[in-house]
Amino acid sequence: xxxxxxxxxxxxxxxxxxxxxxxxxxxxxxxxxxxxxxxxxxxxxxxxxxxxxxxxxxxxxxxxxxxxxxxxxxxxxxxxxxxxxxxxxxxxxxxxxxxxxxxxxxxxxxxxxxxxxxxxxxxxxxxxxxxxxxxxxxxxxxxxxxxxxxxxxxxxxxxxxxxxxxxxxxxxxxxxxxxxxxxxxxxxxxxxxxxxxxxxxxxxxxxxxxxxxxxxxxxxxxxxxxxxxxxxxxxxxxxxxxxxxxxxxxxxxxxxxxxxxxxxxxxxxxxxxxxxxxxxxxxxxxxxxxxxxxxxxxxxxxxxxxxxxxxxxxxxxxxxxxxxxxxx
Amino acid sequence: xxxxxxxxxxxxxxxxxxxxxxxxxxxxxxxxxxxxxxxxxxxxxxxxxxxxxxxxxxxxxxxxxxxxxxxxxxxxxxxxxxxxxxxxxxxxxxxxxxxxxxxxxxxxxxxxxxxxxxxxxxxxxxxxxxxxxxxxxxxxxxxxxxxxxxxxxxxxxxxxxxxxxxxxxxxxxxxxxxxxxxxxxxxxxxxxxxxxxxxxxxxxxxxx
Numbered sequence: 311x312x313x314x315x316x317x318x319x320x321x322x323x324x325x326x327x328x329x330x331x332x333x334x335x336x337x338x339x340x341x342x343x344x345x346x347x348x349x350x351x352x353x354x355x356x357x358x359x360x361x362x363x364x365x366x367x368x369x370x371x372x373x374x375x376x377x378x379x380x381x382x383x384x385x386x387x388x389x390x391x392x393x394x395x396x397x398x399x400x401x402x403x404x405x406x407x408x409x410x411x412x413x414x415x416x417x418x419x420x421x422x423x424x425x426x427x428x429x430x431x432x433x434x435x436x437x438x439x440x441x442x443x444x445x446x447x448x449x450x451x452x453x454x455x456x457x458x459x460x461x462x463x464x465x466x467x468x469x470x471x472x473x474x475x476x477x478x479x480x481x482x483x484x485x486x487x488x489x490x491x492x493x494x495x496x497x498x499x500x501x502x503x504x505x506x507x508x509x510x511x512x513x514x515x516x517x518x519x520x521x522x523x524x525x526x527x528x529x530x531x532x533x534x535x536x537x538x539x540x541x542x543x544x545x546x547x548x549x550x551x552x553x554x555x556x557x558x559x560x561x562x563x564x565x566x567x568x569x570x571x572x573x574x575x576x577x578x579x580x581x582x583x584x585x586x587x588x589x590x591x592x593x594x595x596x597x598x599x600x601x602x603x604x605x606x607x608x609x610x611x612x613x614x615x616x617x618x619x620x621x622x623x624x625x626x627x628x629x630x631x632x633x634x635x636x637x638x
Numbered sequence: 639x640x641x642x643x644x645x646x647x648x649x650x651x652x653x654x655x656x657x658x659x660x661x662x663x664x665x666x667x668x669x670x671x672x673x674x675x676x677x678x679x680x681x682x683x684x685x686x687x688x689x690x691x692x693x694x695x696x697x698x699x700x701x702x703x704x705x706x707x708x709x710x711x712x713x714x715x716x717x718x719x720x721x722x723x724x725x726x727x728x729x730x731x732x733x734x735x736x737x738x739x740x741x742x743x744x745x746x747x748x749x750x751x752x753x754x755x756x757x758x759x760x761x762x763x764x765x766x767x768x769x770x771x772x773x774x775x776x777x778x779x780x781x782x783x784x785x786x787x788x789x790x791x792x793x794x795x796x797x798x799x800x801x802x803x804x805x806x807x808x809x810x811x812x813x814x815x816x817x818x819x820x821x822x823x824x825x826x827x828x829x830x831x832x833x834x835x836x837x838x839x840x841x842x843x844x845x846x
Contacts, residue, residue, distance in 0.1 A: 375667050386766065387774040388759040389705075393748035395732035396668050419748060421777060441745075448743050 318342075330439045331403070331418075334425065334432030337384055339364050342432035351403040351440075353410060368401050376400050376420065383422045383434040392420040394441050401438065417445040465539040467517060468524035476538025476546060483536065483548050484602040487593065495549040495557035495592040496609040499527075499564065502585045502621040503578045504543035510577035519573055519584060526571065530564055546609075554592045554628060561590040561624040562637040569622065585622035589613025590637065591629055600629065640801065640829060642682050645845065646836055650803075653768045654678050657761030658807055664756045669731050671812065678805040678820070685790055688802040688821055692718060700724070703754025703780050707762050709773035710835060711828040714790075715762065717754040719818040721782075727753060730811045751780040757820065769835040790823060801829050 325332040325345035331352075332345040340363055344356045352367070359367055364380070371377050375397060379390035399415035409416070421437040463475035471479065480496070487494035501507070501523060508516035520543065527537045527545055536548040549557055565588050573584035589612030593605050612627035615634050619625065624637035642650070658675040665673040683691075692700065701724030704716045719727065732749045755778040766773045803822040808815050824832065 375664065378664060378667065382759060382763070386759070386763045387772065388763060389755075389775050389777045390759065391748060391752050391755050391778055393732075393745060393752045395728075395745040395749035396752050423777060424774065445745065448745060 330437055333364070333436040333438070335364055335380065335384070335434050335436070337433040339380060339384065341367070348438075351405065351416065352401070353404070370402070371400050374400055379420075379422050380434060380436070383424045387424040389421070389423040392422070394419055394445055403438070403440075405440065405442065416440050417442045465524075468521055468539055470524050470528060470545070471536065471538040473538060473540055476536065476540070476548075479536050479538075480548050480606075481602060483550055484593075484605070487550060491595070492551045493553050493592055493594045494605065495552050495554075495560075495590060496605050497547040497549065497557065497561050497564070497588060497590045498540065498544065498609045498613045499546075499586045499588040500541070500544040500613065500617075502580050502587055503575070506577040507575055507584065510575075522571065522573065523568060523584075523586070526567055527564070530560070530567060532560075546606075552592070554594060554626065557590050557592050558624075558626045558635070558637040561588045561626065564588060565622065565624045565637075580621045587613060587616040587621045588624035588637065589616050590624070590626040592626070594630060604629070639684065640682070640826070640833070642680075642833075645840060646833065647680055649836055649840055649845070651678060651680050653764050654680065654761055654805055656768075657764035658757070659760075660764060661757040661760035662809075664760060665731075665753065665809075665811075668752075668756070669811065674810040676808040676810075678807040681804045681806075683802055683804055685800050685802050685823065688804050689790075691804065692819060699782060701750055701780070701782055703751050703758070703778045705755065705758050705778045706776040707758075707773050709766075710769065710771035711773075711824065711831040713828060713832075714823040715758045716821045716823070717757050717818060718821060719816070723816045723818060724750060726814060726816050727809070727811070730814060730816075747780050751778045754778055754780065761820065768839055771835060799825050801826065803829075 322343050322345070325343050326347075328345060329347060331348045332343060333341060333348055334343040336342050340361050341359045344354075344359050348354070349356055354367060365372055365377065376392060379392060382388045383390060394417045397420075399417055401415070401418060401420075403416045403418060404410040404414065405416055408414075417440070419439045419441050421439075423435050423437075425432055425435050463471060465472045483494060486492075501519070504516070507519060511519075524537070524539070524545065527547060531537055531547055532549070532552075534550055538546050540546040549560065552560065565586055568586045569581075569583055571584065575582065575584040578584075589609050591605055591608030591612055593600060608627045608629050612625045612634065615627070616623040616625040625634050626637050627634055655677045658678060662673045662675040665675075699721040700718050701721065702716050702718040704714055707713050707715055728746045728749055731753065732746055758778070759775065762773050762775060765771075801824055803824065805820040805822075806817070807820060808817050810816075
């Protein structure tokens with residue numbers, strides 16, 4: 311056996327020891343070394359692949375970045391990394407027969423480097439690592455993080471923000487409004503005689519009604535509007551960039567929309583259909599010396615007034631003038 | 639300190655423009671949509687000047703990839719993107735959600751390495767083609783930094799002996815503009831080899 315052949319044999323034995331794919335190619339991209347890992351994962355025996363072009367073994371790689379990177383490593387001596395985030399699984403490599411039957415390809419990370427000794431080892435080396443488990447774990451962690459975020463910020467029943475997160479967002483919007491000088495409005499509403507509704511129709515129907523109202527709110531708010539569940543049957547909305555007249559119109563339309571849903575409310579004193587009481591307030595010139603609590607209390611007072619006026623009403627409390635007016 | 643003549647600067651800009659053009663077409667192949675890169679502007683400066691350009695207002699934290707190239711001249715090449723731009727690249731190219739630098743997993747970091755690798759290989763091979771020389775590159779390394787020291791970490795930087803060829807380039811992906819810099823750190827000998835090759839190229843073109 312010649313020295314070169316002996317060396318090549320030693321290199322091949324060495325490559326077999328790795329628990330990653332090791333392939334070397336000659337200048338014409340024919341396989342020189344194909345380690346045991348490759349035999350198992352590609353399902354191709356060494357004797358069947360040696361001397362054959364890589365593109366013949368993996369026809370999917372034609373015209374891809376992998377083909378380009380191999381060519382670059384051989385002709386230009388430029389190394390390359392092919393990350394799983396940017397490249398789909400180009401090589402048909404499978405962890406086991408079950409994955410092969412279902413074409414569940416391994417996610418891989420490929421390093422390609424130029425080799426200086428084409429006579430013995432080849433002109434370029436591909437190292438292929440199986441990162442399937444890590445990619446899946448990452449996806450799972452991301453999904454769990456997203457689920458947690460949703461769970462801590464959203465109201466499970468209605469799908470709008472819960473009170474805690476609503477308050478955080480309100481605070482952010484308040485600071486933005488103060489910085490930009492744009493008006494900021496808060497609208498609060500509660501369902502009229504919700505207790506009677508619940509007693510009359512039962513818990514399931516009451517929850518269904520909360521969901522319908524929440525959906526109507528989500529559907530009504532303009533872009534950038536924030537809807538939160540503030541209490542049992544109470545919701546709140548933040549509206550940025552709308553002045554008193556616009557918020558007043560929004561509040562009245564909201565009231566009309568809920569009535570128009572014609573949800574029967576037989577037990578109610580205020581009418582045959584489900585209705586809401588709405589209170590609104592607007593910080594018109596954010597420079598004025600008020601804090602976010604003053605804005606919320608003002609909408610609260612307006613809501614109280616709406617209830618006092620016999621419910622199914624929308625009232626705005628003008629912070630500048632200190633008086634109530636019916637929304638229209 | 640050596641200065642580039644206008645002719646040298648224009649010629650380098652033209653050669654790197656070929657490089658970033660190739661990089662853009664390789665990146666387009668990866669993301670499956672058109673990626674465009676602007677013609678780079680080129681400055682030759684000292685390492686500390688390059689650092690102050692990077693640590694200017696927009697660069698609080700940055701993501702950088704480095705590769706060593708050797709051959710007719712030796713250089714450490716580094717595409718550097720400010721934090722927000724790096725995240726934008728990862729978001730646009732790897733389809734990642736809105737993340738912070740700390741949240742980037744190794745896959746997104748590998749994706750950044752790959753993007754840097756594509757840009758550098760294209761630029762260096764354009765230089766090698768035009769000068770008809772061979773250059774050999776190392777595998778890319780990715781890291782984040784928020785201080786001056788990280789930029790030239792591990793490199794033999796001597797302010798009297800080292801210069802930086804600083805390229806500024808804009809990348810357009812999905813109609814978004816992402817601004818970045820590419821640094822080539824060279825010692826004086828490598829710079830003079832590079833300029834020697836450049837002058838030979840200009841002569842061959844009948845320009846000098």
